[in-house]
Amino acid sequence: MEGILSGIFSATYLAAILRISTPLLLPSLAALISVKAGVINIGLEGIMLIAAFTGATVGGLLQNAFVGALAGLAAAVLTALVLAVFHLNLRGDLILGGIAINILGSAVTVALGYQLGGARAGGLSLPPISLPDLNLPFLRELPLIGETLHTAIGRQNLLTWIGLLSVFGVAFLLYRLPFGAHLRAVGENEQAAASVGIGVRRTRYAALLLSGLLAGLGGVYMSMGYLNSFSRDMTAGRGYIALVIPALGGYTPLGTLAAALLFSAFAALETRLGSFDVPSQLPQMIPYLATLIALTLYAWRRRAAA
Template sequence: MFENVIDGIFSALFVAAILRVTTPILLPSLGALISEKAGVLNIGLEGMMLSSAFTGVVVSAYAQDWFGFDTGVAVGPWLGLVFGVSVSVLLSFVLALFHLDLKGDLFLSGIALNILGSSATVAIMYELTGDRGNTSTLASLQMPFIQIPGCVKTETTTNIFEFLCGAFSNQNLMTWVAFIAVFIVSFVLYRTPFGMHLRAVGENPEAAASVGINVKRIRYYALMISGFFAGLGGIHIGMGYLQLFQRDMTNGRGFIALVTPSLGGGTPVGAMIASSTFGFFDALGLRIGSLEIPAQLPQSIPYFATVLALVIYALQRRISQRVTEMRTASGAAFDAAFWGSIQRISILHMLLMMIAVIGVVTSGSMLAAPNGFGGAETAVPAGLLIGVASLALFVIGLPFVRDIFSIQRNWAASALVTIVSLGIYLTLFLALFFELLLALVIGLVLSGLVWFMIGGRVLIRGK
């Protein structure tokens, strides 16, 4: 029975769903990261995504009338992509113009763009379709899906290759673009002169200007690049995730994208991890929602995740402030590598506790499922097991989240809690391919390697 529960949630289809719902968060997150690095956070991401999604859907639909059916079907998605992203970039240019040249408030200008994106799309949609809800009457097109050569779709996965095929094959092009863009943005930010200038403008614009960097131009570029990524995210929602436009269909993803860079430590890879975390909980809510349980439980999971993410963000800022104070007080004696490792491990503790809280919610869903996991008699024990385990992991991880110095004082206990917690989650996944005992061993070994790589080796050497 327990294997059936795990198979029902952790499967190739589940991972594929995570990648699919992560994409419209990750793309604008990269845009938010770039604008934030330049010191001009793009508050208007939500409106830009809505405008891009709507434009892409409409242009792809009308392309069939403009060029004929066959040609329109071939070029329609690409025209929708170009026009949708162009509208988003144009809106970001308008935002930059109001803020940088006309000296308008960045926050208020961004909010105005969000309102404009929400209202204008509905107004134009009504003029085109006579419907204020969606564009289902338009024959809009989708961006292509990528099939991996050699992958054959099967109902069940018996090995890792079949699992990877099920998870990654037949993903929309925009999903591949999103995850590849993470590494492109990383390279640009940290390995090119433009990236160094952009970060310098964000950290100290006066100093950057004193060495000849055009601060205004860099910020214009940053906001427009941010709009470009927001446009890609909107295209995925309207022409990849779905094949139509719905009123306010972004559902706040643009606002979530504003906080993911901070949750990820201000790096593209960190933003990807934070976005994937939100994607995990979105997919989990959708997966559990397909079972015969009260709808309120699965629907609440993404919102639980959002609230917990905000708590983690607040805790992370408090920790960063304390470390900054220590750096100032210690001067040259400050061990940046040691405390940087502690910060990374504390973030891992927070993420593990976040998963534990959602585990409790999942447990409640399982206990409420009359026929969802094979019947009430078999669902109750598994639900209780997940609930008790999640609650226990939350309790043992709490001390290391509340006080960063507890990781310094009891680094061995912190390591044990991290390895055991992460090991249990990895075991649930690996149990799809291996016997439970072997999956547990592999999960614990991998967890130990993760702890060692993100900072454990520095703590051991420091002690």
């Protein structure tokens, strides 16, 4: 038992949590911004897939990870723009539009991979390419915790750090900039915001595009950091889970970070328990159950407060 516990709770476990949390944290922040502006972006999953595919494909073809990542982000923002035009200009239902974006993201990436990879290969085989890890050897020099700290955070991917920084970026944006105040106002009361001269549609456009950018970062990380190639539906529902994590975190950036880390801790537990004699479905179920319970508690708390 002690072996299990020390095997689980170690510096490598912390490193795994951070690694797993990145593709959840970034789309969760995307969801947070969109919810704050009153235009919940259901299409995160599809946007992530498109970014992951574009990033890995362009990066692989040019053998340049940064150009690939930029292409992935551009594709993500463009996809978010489709959703924004659909909802804000053409008055289409936001939820159905998001569902359509998810179907589109999954289908377009598979179809393009099939077509580019030669008819029956069923995919593209490009030389793998990923964004670099940030090596921080100086952490080793620290007394006592140096070695542990280095194992935990010394070799995380660039995007993991960008993800963590984005939390503070989003917090700054939402609570320190006039634009953030406008965004929250539009989300809370559209008419009131409009009456004081805030451009509702423009603000929502910005919120949706920004959420596309953040989800795109998460998608690029999936195919160029977490793994180093694209495979069909590789986001595996993270875009949907990301819709719940802000709720779990009480709709604040820091709460979202905490919720994403908690969720990832369970997910990392799953891979670690894999070597022990536990039916694989049980730990796999934990994140979904945790989300469901959190959703219930959140709703209950809100109802009790009302």
